[in-house]
Amino acid sequence: MNIGDRIKKVRKSLDLTQEAFATRIGSVQNTITGYESGRRNPSAPVISLICKEFNVNEEWLRNGTGEMFNPEPCDELDSLADKFNLSHGEYIFLEKYLKLKREERDNVFDFIMDVCSAIGDSGVSGTADAAPRSSVPDIDIDAEVEAYRQQLELQKKAAAESSLSSGGNDEGAGKKEA
Structure with a gap:
């Protein structure tokens, strides 16, 4: 079976005249007669149009394989x-x-x-990283320890100066026993 025979089979299964079939694809009856008789071959756009208009399986129309019609959508x-x-x-x-x-x-x-x-x-791109930054600022532990050490040294120095200015002859004043 050639493509012309398959076009005729589609047309007949839809119970259409050559004229009605031609009208649906924007053609004329003589062209359809040429396809069906094998005197003319349909172009690729005509084949696509037939398939789209009549829900024909293009593989079947071109090569005869598969089912004649594409399955109808369920809904x-x-x-x-x-x-x-x-x-x-x-x-x-x-x-x-x-x-x-x-x-x-x-x-x-x-x-x-x-x-x-x-x-x-939010002022933030919708494609920005998903996880927001924590509201708790990052803490530099080493810097915090250094600041605390410096504060303790200042307190120790102030206590030593205070002890000297009050005339403290008490050597153990302001010192902890080891």
Whole structure:
């Protein structure tokens, strides 16, 4: 069976005249007669148009392999999934969303708008790192220890000076026993 025979088979299975078939693809009856008789070969755009208009399996029309027609979508969601090449997760998301009651869908939409608003108000790019910086500043332990050591030395020096200025002859004053 050649491509002309397959075009004729499609047309007959749809119960269309050559004229009606031609009109649907923007052609004329004589052209369809030429295809079906094998005197003319359809161009690639004509083949694509036939497949799209009549839901014909292009592999079958070109080569005779597979089923004549593409499977019909079970519902509109399947049609959208095909049209937009949805992933499995996207399909499930849309299916669940569309099955919600109107009020629940409104709540989901409001939630999404709140999230978008919060991202916009944050002044941070929506693609920035997810983990916010801690509100506790980074502490440099070594610097803190050094500052504390210097403070203790100053206190010790002040205590020694205070002891000398008060005339303390007590050698042990201001010192801890070892």
